[in-house]
Amino acid sequence: MxxxxxxxxxxxxxxxxxxxxxxxxxxxxxxxxxxYYHGYKGYRFIGQSQNKIPFTNFDEVVAVHQFDTNLKTLLYPNIMLIETAIKNYTLNTLIGLGPVDFEHVFSHLLNDYKKYSVGNSKYRDKMKKRLDLRDKIHESITYNYSDQKAVIQHFFHNNKPIPLWAIFEVINLGVFGFFLQCLNQDTRIAITEDLGMHSTSHNQNGRILEDIIFLIKELRNAVAHNSVVFDCRFKKTTPPARLKEYIQSATGIANIMFDNIIDYLIIVIFLLKKLGIPKTDLKRIVRNFSTESEKLRSEIPVSVHTSIMGSNLRNKISSLMNFI
Structure with a gap:
């Protein structure tokens, strides 16, 4: 017992x-x-469990926990907005290219494998990803039909092909990232051009958007499931160099490595600006973030705050305001 x-x-x-x-x-x-387990044990370290925070007073633990909670409150609605908007931008671009039922898109646009010779290892890899994507989408459709999702049931019950917009309603951000990854180069570039993200120096093949989606999906899932976010422990993969270089060039902010939460705020603000969110709203988000950070700084040892937020936090916040 x-x-x-x-x-x-x-x-x-x-x-x-x-x-x-x-x-x-x-x-x-x-x-x-x-x-105790979700709270103290989850907030007693930075990044890895061996990186213990030298807490001496329980109020310090509470301060870090409260900062993390407020951070998720700040980020959640903006990440949801980004997810919905980028799916809509993608759909709008694809509508201009032809029919948008999934089978047509699968045959004519999700064909990045065609730039390689049959039998080539990259051909096989691209084809496998394409087939895996189809399986994931069919799994999402099946699950949402069984769950009586009206948008899916409607097309089945009326014997109609499921349009892409309905599929985008039910797939998660990770599957959407795989969708972008499987699109051919011309289509990827068309989408990034519509979003104002295409760059001949950093985005020659239209891959930047999928890089961004795979990056923010880890943050999105952590925020949505109330996991710890203040120390970026949600990061499972290393962002590609081309993404870091692109964001640094586009924002004018140096040393973006995605090791501290400020770098994720930078990319959130970058995306919101691309989506046309007013400057006053963007500045308010940054000010709120700065206020929460300064409050935490006053409640825990400065050395711990620096370990969490990075040594160049204030420079990055100032540069982010200039970018806005």
Whole structure:
């Protein structure tokens, strides 16, 4: 039989084992509200579990947890806006190229493999990704039909092909990234041109948009599922050099490596600006981020704040304001 610890027992454990000052009804409520496992254990390190934050007072833990919560509140609606808008921009471009039922798009546009010779290893790799994409889309359609998603059931019940806009409604951001990846080069470039992102120096083959989608989908999933985001532990892959170079060139901001959360804010603001969001709204987002960061700075050791946010945070915020 496994016996757990009461909240009072957990407080004693934090004092006796982790040397963290914690006492009183306020700290007890804070611990109950955030939880020991999701809260303290999730916020006691930066990035990797071995990078322990030298907390001495439970109020410092609460400050980091609150910063993370407020950060997700700030980012969530803007990431959702970006996801919806980029799907709509993509759809609008594809409509100009011909029919947009999935089978037509699959046959005529999702054919990046054709630039390689049959039997070539890249041909096989591209073809496999294309077939995997079709399977993922069919899985999404099946799941949403079974889940009685009206937009999917309507076309099945009326014996009509499912248009691409309906598919975009039900696929996640990762599958959408694979969709972009499988498009032929001319189509990819047409989409990035419509978004004002095509660059002959950094985006010669139209790959920048898929790079961006794969980057922000990790943040999007962390925010949507209330995972920890303040230290970028959600990052599973290393962003390609062409993406870093492109964003640095486009924004005029140096040293964007996506190791600190400010770099993700930069790309969110970059995308929102491309989507025509007013400057006043963009500046408000950056000011809110800066306010939350300064509040955290006043509540934890400065060295810990620097480890979380990076040593050039203020320069990046200033440059981001200039970019806006």
């Amino acid at each position: 496994v016996r757990g610890k009461t909240t009072n027992g957990l407080m004693r454990h934090l004092r006796d084992t982790h040397n963290i000052s914690i006492s009183g009804s306020k700290n007890k409520k804070d611990l109950l509200n955030m939880g």
